[in-house]
Amino acid sequence: MLTFNLLVVVCLLYVALLFGVAFAAEKRAEQGRLGWLRSPLVYTLSLSIYCTAWTFYGAVGYAARSGLEFVTIYLGPTLVMVGWWWVVRRLVRIGRSQRITSIADLISSRYGKSSLLGVIVTLMAVVASTPYIALQLQSVTLSFAVFASDLPEGRAVPDLNSTALWVAAGLALFTILFGTRNLDANERHHGVVTAIALEAVVKLFALLAVGIFVVWGVAAGPSDILSRIEVSPIADWQLNGGRWATLIFLSAAAFLCLPRMFQVLVVENSDERHVATASWAFPFYLLLMSLFVVPIAVVGLSELPAGANPDLFVLTVPLLFDREGLAMLSFLGGFSSATSMVIVAAIALSTMVSNHIVMPIWLSARSGGASMSGDVRNLVLQSRRASIAAVLGLGYFYYRFSGGGAALAAIGLISFTGVAQILPALLGGIFWRGAARAGAVLGLITGFVVWGYTMFLPSFGESFVMSAAMLAEGPWGIGWLRPQALFGVEGLDPLVHAVFWSMSLNVIVFVLGSLASFPGPLERLQSAQFVNVYDHSASARGWSGGAAEAEDLLVMAQRIIGAEEAQSLFQAEAKAQDKYGYLPDTTPDFIRRLERELAGSVGAATAHAMMGQIVGGASVSVQDLMAVADETAQMLEYSSQLEAKSSELTRTARQLREANEKLTELSVQKDAFLSQISHELRTPMTSIRAFSEILMESGDISQEELTRYSSIIHDEAIRLTRLLDDLLDLSVLENGQVSLNLQKSNLHDVLNRAIAATSSMPAERTLAIKRDAAGENVPLITDSDRLRQVFINLIANARKYCDAESPELRIEVRRQSRGVHVDFIDNGSGIPMKSQNLIFEKFSRLTDQAAAGGAGLGLAICREIMTKLGGQVAYLPGQGGAAFRVTLPLTQSRAEAAE
Amino acid sequence: MRPGRPLFVARTGYRRRRVMDAARVLPILGAFLFFLPLLWAGDSKTGMGVIYLFAVWAGLILAAFGLSRFLRHDLDGPDPPRDEDAG
Numbered sequence: 001m002l003t004f005n006l007l008v009v010v011c012l013l014y015v016a017l018l019f020g021v022a023f024a025a026e027k028r029a030e031q032g033r034l035g036w037l038r039s040p041l042v043y044t045l046s047l048s049i050y051c052t053a054w055t056f057y058g059a060v061g062y063a064a065r066s067g068l069e070f071v072t073i074y075l076g077p078t079l080v081m082v083g084w085w086w087v088v089r090r091l092v093r094i095g096r097s098q099r100i101t102s103i104a105d106l107i108s109s110r111y112g113k114s115s116l117l118g119v120i121v122t123l124m125a126v127v128a129s130t131p132y133i134a135l136q137l138q139s140v141t142l143s144f145a146v147f148a149s150d151l152p153e154g155r156a157v158p159d160l161n162s163t164a165l166w167v168a169a170g171l172a173l174f175t176i177l178f179g180t181r182n183l184d185a186n187e188r189h190h191g192v193v194t195a196i197a198l199e200a201v202v203k204l205f206a207l208l209a210v211g212i213f214v215v216w217g218v219a220a221g222p223s224d225i226l227s228r229i230e231v232s233p234i235a236d237w238q239l240n241g242g243r244w245a246t247l248i249f250l251s252a253a254a255f256l257c258l259p260r261m262f263q264v265l266v267v268e269n270s271d272e273r274h275v276a277t278a279s280w281a282f283p284f285y286l287l288l289m290s291l292f293v294v295p296i297a298v299v300g301l302s303e304l305p306a307g308a309n310p311d312l313f314v315l316t317v318p319l320l321f322d323r324e325g326l327a328m329l330s331f332l333g334g335f336s337s338a339t340s341m342v343i344v345a346a347i348a349l350s351t352m353v354s355n356h357i358v359m360p361i362w363l364s365a366r367s368g369g370a371s372m373s374g375d376v377r378n379l380v381l382q383s384r385r386a387s388i389a390a391v392l393g394l395g396y397f398y399y400r401f402s403g404g405g406a407a408l409a410a411i412g413l414i415s416f417t418g419v420a421q422i423l424p425a426l427l428g429g430i431f432w433r434g435a436a437r438a439g440a441v442l443g444l445i446t447g448f449v450v451w452g453y454t455m456f457l458p459s460f461g462e463s464f465v466m467s468a469a470m471l472a473e474g475p476w477g478i479g480w481l482r483p484q485a486l487f488g489v490e491g492l493d494p495l496v497h498a499v500f501w502s503m504s505l506n507v508i509v510f511v512l513g514s515l516a517s518f519p520g521p522l523e524r525l526q527s528a529q530f531v532n533v534y535d536h537s538a539s540a541r542g543w544s545g546g547a548a549e550a551e552d553l554l555v556m557a558q559r560i561i562g563a564e565e566a567q568s569l570f571q572a573e574a575k576a577q578d579k580y581g582y583l584p585d586t587t588p589d590f591i592r593r594l595e596r597e598l599a600g601s602v603g604a605a606t607a608h609a610m611m612g613q614i615v616g617g618a619s620v621s622v623q624d625l626m627a628v629a630d631e632t633a634q635m636l637e638y639s640s641q642l643e644a645k646s647s648e649l650t651r652t653a654r655q656l657r658e659a660n661e662k663l664t665e666l667s668v669q670k671d672a673f674l675s676q677i678s679h680e681l682r683t684p685m686t687s688i689r690a691f692s693e694i695l696m697e698s699g700d701i702s703q704e705e706l707t708r709y710s711s712i713i714h715d716e717a718i719r720l721t722r723l724l725d726d727l728l729d730l731s732v733l734e735n736g737q738v739s740l741n742l743q744k745s746n747l748h749d750v751l752n753r754a755i756a757a758t759s760s761m762p763a764e765r766t767l768a769i770k771r772d773a774a775g776e777n778v779p780l781i782t783d784s785d786r787l788r789q790v791f792i793n794l795i796a797n798a799r800k801y802c803d804a805e806s807p808e809l810r811i812e813v814r815r816q817s818r819g820v821h822v823d824f825i826d827n828g829s830g831i832p833m834k835s836q837n838l839i840f841e842k843f844s845r846l847t848d849q850a851a852a853g854g855a856g857l858g859l860a861i862c863r864e865i866m867t868k869l870g871g872q873v874a875y876l877p878g879q880g881g882a883a884f885r886v887t888l889p890l891t892q893s894r895a896e897a898a899e
Numbered sequence: 900m901r902p903g904r905p906l907f908v909a910r911t912g913y914r915r916r917r918v919m920d921a922a923r924v925l926p927i928l929g930a931f932l933f934f935l936p937l938l939w940a941g942d943s944k945t946g947m948g949v950i951y952l953f954a955v956w957a958g959l960i961l962a963a964f965g966l967s968r969f970l971r972h973d974l975d976g977p978d979p980p981r982d983e984d985a986g
Binding site (some may be wrong): 068075078079080081082083084085086089226229230235239241244245248272273275276277279280283286288291294786 | 929930953960986
């Protein structure tokens with residue numbers, strides 16, 4: 001027979017087991033052997049704190065009262081987890097990149113590290129969680145009462161209220177012991193998480209055991225249960241569309257916004273891939289938890305007497321069939337559900353209270369206090385412990401004042417609606433860049449006030465805060481302010497009514513406030529970081545310069561994160577900066593990192609305020625803002641720079657290729673030149689050698705032959721000399737080593753002398769030269785010897801090559817603005833088009849060698865001379881014969897004249 | 900379309916993006932199916948409702964299980980050691 005004492009002993013043993021597990025997990029984590037402590041399974045099971053005692057006991061009661069409606073409480077979270085790619089993944093990424101410590105920290109950090117928002121969300125969370133904690137105390141107390149009520153010796157449970165008090169005290173002790181071991185709220189509470197994972201297994205096992213007993217022990221299997229459902233009162237249940245949709249929405253919102261859910265979902269997450277596993281494993285857990293709810297309710301309704309509390313069917317059905325072991329297991333399951341929820345909720349709330357209420361007050365109370373010595377850690381830890389006690393105390397008082405009579409489900413929904421008010425600010429903050437602090441503050445307050453007025457205050461009953469008259473007729477008889485029929489909307493279910501008005505007014509005010517206000521730089525920086533969390537992998541600088549002393553920062557950091565950790569952090573940074581010791585340069589980057597480190601302990605707003613006290617100055621500059629917000633633009637700029645560089649490289653490569661081609665061409669030309677020279681030298685040499693051999697070997701040669709042979713040798717030698725002279729001349733000209741002998745002269749005189757020189761040359765035909773004496777009278781400052789050389793060459797060419805019957809050469813002189821044109825035009829057949837480019841090249845001869853009698857260097861030399869004289873010589877096509885134009889500068893430039 | 904993102908991707912990349920799309924669509928489909936009972940007319944169908952809801956529920960779980968297998972690769976691994984996130 002189960003006795004109350006046995007129950008207490010089992011409870012204590014179970015709690016001792018939890019202590020042991022938590023303690024062992026902490027030890028294991030301390031030794032760094034995390035292993036399965038960080039497995040997706042533990043993460044999924046820790047999410048099961050969503051299933052509180054409300055689920056364990058209340059779901060069956062809910063089903064007994066409202067049929068299938070109970071399942072909505074699990075469908076909402078199922079949709080959220082199945083849709084993890086939208087919201088949960090984003091929240092987890094933000095939580096990790098910003099070292100978020102709680103949902104209040106997330107909201108405060110997103111809206112410019114606002115202390116005000118931290119306070120508002122914390123207060124809302126505490127107020128909204130209070131009914132929930134009271135609910136847990138109530139269910140544990142009720143379950144004790146079940147066992148106590150039919151004790152044969154009539155030894156009643158001491159007192160329900162004192163039972164609740166004892167339970168609250170015990171939970172506070174456990175939470176303080178394992179929830180406030182380390183200050184860094186961002187660090188995982190391995191002990192607590194492992195303990196609640198164990199509790200998750202216990203409660204699931206217990207509920208499944210009861211369910212299996214009901215289906216196969218009491219009823220005759222699933223088909224029997226289905227037929228029993230059809231005849232039970234549950235079958236009469238009518239689906240209320242408004243409530244159905246509202247409850248699914250509400251449970252989804254609460255799943256994201258409940259402080260304890262945020263704690264396990266985001267803060268305690270150590271690996272994003274765990275979310276992927278939980279996306280199906282957690283809905284599966286919920287499915288298993290609700291699988292046997294309807295069967296238990298149906299069997300309870302049919303087997304137990306009419307007055308039995310349906311919230312306790314999970315306990316009373318096994319007891320009815322004298323399954324005491326099963327009842328004990330079921331009791332432990334309910335106990336687990338209640339304790340795990342209270343523990344995590346207390347940790348989450350105490351973190352929020354200490355970071356967003358106690359620390360800001362302490363900071364402002366002691367101006368300049370951040371750089372003073374003394375351990376802040378102690379203060380933070382003490383405030384957390386006090387907060388845990390206070391949160392549980394509040395829950396206890398709510399339990400006392402609400403009379404402990406309302407159905408479990410109704411109490412839970414009050415909490416859900418309260419925390420759901422955070423949803424607009426939360427989703428707006430992570431998806432909408434334009435969501436602004438003013439909108440968030442006003443929306444939160446509006447939603448919270450409406451919730452308090454339409455739902456929270458009426459929940460205390462008709463006499464405590466609101467009178468029955470006020471509920472029925474509105475305050476001071478103003479009908480449209482009736483708490484449960486706002487603005488004349490009547491006939492709605494009170495829950496639907498409260499959710500509808502609080503959420504819609506909240507969203508409207510939030511959006512309008514955001515649209516109308518203009519956020520500051522820090523807030524815009526944070527909004528970019530949150531909304532574009534996948535793009536901005538590196539966090540932005542939050543501080544620009546400032547005159548922080550590294551020593552002050554170290555003093556402060558030591559007080560918050562502990563001496564050892566602070567020193568190792570500073571030392572590592574100093575080492576990274578190539579400095580020795582513990583004091584690195586206070587670069588903006590380092591200050592930002594330090595702030596984030598501190599934010600992991602005391603929250604973003606407090607850490608920011610403390611850094612602000614020491615660093616001073618503007619925390620964020622417009623330049624920083626632009627740099628972060630326009631990271632994409634920077635990427636674009638960078639890529640365009642790359643593009644420019646690559647096109648420059650292409651250009652250089654092309655130039656190199658061209659230069660290479662030119663060099664190859666030059667090399668070919670050089671080879672051709674060498675072979676030409678050899679050829680030119682070899683021909684006269686051959687004949688010289690041949691005739692000199694004849695002279696040497698044949699003794700009897702006539703005088704006539706001797707003369708002829710030696711004159712040939714002489715001619716060839718002259719030709720060689722001339723060739724060598726020409727080559728020498730050309731090379732001197734090409735190398736620029738020539739020295740010009742500039743003097744005053746007249747074009748007419750130069751032409752005269754040139755013609756005189758050529759007329760002495762032997763020629764087959766006479767060349768008639770037509771001149772224009774008047775036009776030739778042009779004064780020049782030039783090297784007249786060189787110029788004459790050019791003229792001689794041109795006249796000699798005409799004499800040699802002009803193939804007209806009676807050769808004739810016109811020399812025309814024309815003054816132009818930029819120089820003097822001297823044209824040499826003969827009446828021959830001219831030079832074919834394709835050869836016009838070649839004639840100025842070395843060794844170019846159009847006719848055969850004999851006719852030319854030269855090496856083909858003449859025009860090449862002319863061109864070089866003219867270039868040196870500052871003019872040019874070119875072939876002039878279209879004149880009826882071969883025509884060359886010599887262009888002379890009108891007056892030599894002074895620079896060249898001085899040369 | 901943000902600048903810098905490729906307009907077209909290779910087959911595997913394309914497939915992965917469609918899996919992400921499926922992960923986004925799944926909760927919408929789930930909500931649709933869960934709201935469907937609102938349209939049921941007439942008498943109470945509690946027994947049938949239980950079977951329908953749990954079947955949809957199980958279907959969603961299976962679909963989420965399948966998708967999570969593919970999507971795991973696109974996620975960040977475990978926490979880096981402290982300080983490594985600086986940067």
